[in-house]
Structure formats: structure tokens, C-alpha cells
Amino acid sequence: xxxxxxxxxxxxxGQTLYVTGASLLFGGLIGLVxxxxxxxxxxxxxxxxxxxxxxxxxxxPITWLFLxxxxxxxxxxxxxxxxxAIIGFSIIASAFMAEIYRSGLLSIPDxxxxxxHALGMSSVTTVAHVITPQAFRVAxxxxxxYGIGLLKDSALASTIGxxxxxxxxxxxxxxxxxxxxxxxxxxxxxxIISLAVALIARRVDLKLRRKxxxx
Numbered sequence: 001x002x003x004x005x006x007x008x009x010x011x012x013x014g015q016t017l018y019v020t021g022a023s024l025l026f027g028g029l030i031g032l033v034x035x036x037x038x039x040x041x042x043x044x045x046x047x048x049x050x051x052x053x054x055x056x057x058x059x060x061p062i063t064w065l066f067l068x069x070x071x072x073x074x075x076x077x078x079x080x081x082x083x084x085a086i087i088g089f090s091i092i093a094s095a096f097m098a099e100i101y102r103s104g105l106l107s108i109p110d111x112x113x114x115x116x117h118a119l120g121m122s123s124v125t126t127v128a129h130v131i132t133p134q135a136f137r138v139a140x141x142x143x144x145x146y147g148i149g150l151l152k153d154s155a156l157a158s159t160i161g162x163x164x165x166x167x168x169x170x171x172x173x174x175x176x177x178x179x180x181x182x183x184x185x186x187x188x189x190x191x192i193i194s195l196a197v198a199l200i201a202r203r204v205d206l207k208l209r210r211k212x213x214x215x
Contacts, residue, residue, distance in 0.1 A: 001178065005185050008172045012165040013189060015082070019164060020151045022086045027093020028143075034098035035105070049098075056095035062156050064088040069160045085157040089150060096146055104139030105131070137208045144201030148194045155190075165189055 037049035069084035079087070108131055158167035169186035173179040 001176070002181065002185065005172055005176065005178065005182055009165060009168045009182065009185050010189065012163055012168040013193070015157075015162060015167075016151065016154050016164040017193070019082065019085050019089065019154045019157055019162060020147070023089035023093050023154075024097075024147050024150055026086070026090035028097045030090065030094035031097030031101055034094060035101040038098065038102060039105075053095045053098055056091060057099075061088065061092055061153050062159060064092060065156060065160055081157070081161040084160060085154070085162045089154065089157075092153075093146070093150060097143070100139050100142045100146060101135070103142065104135035107138045108134050133208065137205065140201060140205050140208070144198060147201075148197055151193060151197065152190060 155166040
């Protein structure tokens with residue numbers, strides 16, 4: 001029974017990883033734009049970025065999914081379940097990733113920039129080779145933690161029909177009447193994936209520490 005349930009529910013691992021990975025990627029890229037806007041010398045741009053970040057973060061993820069999947073078709077924009085899930089989670093991820101980036105940048109002392117400029121480095125070179133590697137290393141644990149949280153939140157995509165782990169757990173529970181066992185198996189899969197993500201992040205962090213000479 002457990003083997004059959006595992007085989008059935010594991011069908012959703014691919015969709016779970018796809019939604020999580022794509023949302024983290026797109027959210028991370030948008031987050032870079034947001035953190036740049038939030039640090040802009042132009043007040044109106046800073047205000048808009050700040051409002052976006054704060055508003056997005058306080059709206060529940062499931063509300064975003066319903067707004068996009070059920071709301072947009074009213075304006076002739078119909079999306080597939082997977083498209084709606086990725087867009088919704090990307091919007092959410094962008095706000096959280098922007099805050100993570102901001103914390104990473106704030107952790108870098110101003111003396112680092114001043115020293116780089118004193119050595120004749122341009123602003124672009126300073127950001128690319130001095131600030132960004134250090135800020136990314138500082139932000140990496142928070143990014144990994146958020147990624148694991150996003151993995152768990154991806155279960156909400158089942159509410160709009162995305163065939164991920166929780167979706168198949170629900171289907172298995174209905175077919176076998178083994179609700180407890182079905183969701184225990186689903187939980188175990190989430191734990192395994194989360195541990196793998198944490199391990200990968202740890203190894204990347206160690207490599208970055210060696211590269212920039214941090215103990």
C-alpha cells in the first residue's frame with residue numbers, strides 16, 4: 001500500500017519543483033529590480049517600490065492565486081493552472097527576495113565601496129566583483145530558507161488544479177480512503193526535498209566562503 005501511494009503521489013514532485021524553481025527564479029529577477037528601485041535616489045521610485053513590496057507581502061498567497069486564476073479571465077486573460085501558479089508565486093517571491101537582497105546589501109560596510117574606489121575600480125566593477133559576491137553569501141541562507149518556504153506554499157497550487165504533490169495526495173486519499181497515510185507520504189516527500197535544498201545551499205555557501213577567503 002505504501003509503495004503504491006508513494007508511486008502515485010511522487011508523480012507530483014516534478015510539478016512541485018517546476019512551480020517552486022520557476023517562481024523563485026522569476027521572483028529573484030524581479031526582486032533585483034525592486035531592490036534597485038528601493039535604493040533609487042528618486043523619491044517617487046523608492047515610494048512605489050516600497051508600496052509594492054509591503055502590499056504584496058501582506059496579501060495571502062492563496063488570494064493571489066485566486067485573483068490571477070479566477071479573476072483575470074473576466075478581462076479576457078485566461079491562464080493555465082501552472083501559468084497562474086508561477087505568476088502568483090513569482091509576484092510574492094519578488095517582494096520577499098527584494099527584502100532579502102536589501103538585507104544582504106546593508107550588511108556590507110561602506111568601507112568596502114570606498115576601498116574599491118580608492119583602488120581605481122569603477123562603480124560597476126565594485127558592485128560586480130566586491131559587493132555582490134559578499135552580499136549574495138550573506139543572503140544565501142535567507143534565500144534557501146525562503147525557497148523551502150516557497151516549496152511548502154506551492155501546495156496551495158493544488159487549489160486551482162496544479163498537479164503537484166498535494167494534488168496527488170488528495171486524489172490518492174479519495175481513491176484509497178487512506179487519507180492519513182496519503183498525507184504522511186506527501187509530508188515525507190516535502191521533507192526530503194527541503195533537506196536536499198538545504199544541503200545544496202550549504203555546499204554553495206561553503207564554496208563561496210572559500211572563494212572569498214571567509215572562514
